[in-house]
Amino acid sequence: MERCGLTVALAVEDIERWSAVKDAAYEVDPVMECWLAPLHSGDHASLVQSSLTPGRDWWALWETGSPYRIVLLPRCTVETGIDIVDGEPLTCGLYGCHGGEHS
Numbered sequence: 001m002e003r004c005g006l007t008v009a010l011a012v013e014d015i016e017r018w019s020a021v022k023d024a025a026y027e028v029d030p031v032m033e034c035w036l037a038p039l040h041s042g043d044h045a046s047l048v049q050s051s052l053t054p055g056r057d058w059w060a061l062w063e064t065g066s067p068y069r070i071v072l073l074p075r076c077t078v079e080t081g082i083d084i085v086d087g088e089p090l091t092c093g094l095y096g097c098h099g100g101e102h103s
Helices: 012-018
Strands: 007-009 031-033 044-050 056-062 069-074 079-082 089-092
Touching: 012 044, 031 044
Parallel strands: none
Antiparallel strands: 007 031, 044 056, 056 069, 079 089
């Protein structure tokens, strides 16, 4: 899927906080890039870190020209295909109720 690509820079404090999450799934990038499809409606969004709560992740959300906020959101459960290795359904990699197409 093509992405919007608009970026926002995270504050040093947020990079340190989300990098220090126990059993962190991701390295926190200092610059977040919007994961949504081009020309999406609503906020821009980028995955910051995986949550300790199954099925939820921490996302940076922001409007063009406005400060970001980091929020815990449920994952989108829309099935987007079948894993060719194990035959299990693949789900969208975005958060639930996101704008635009599924990833």
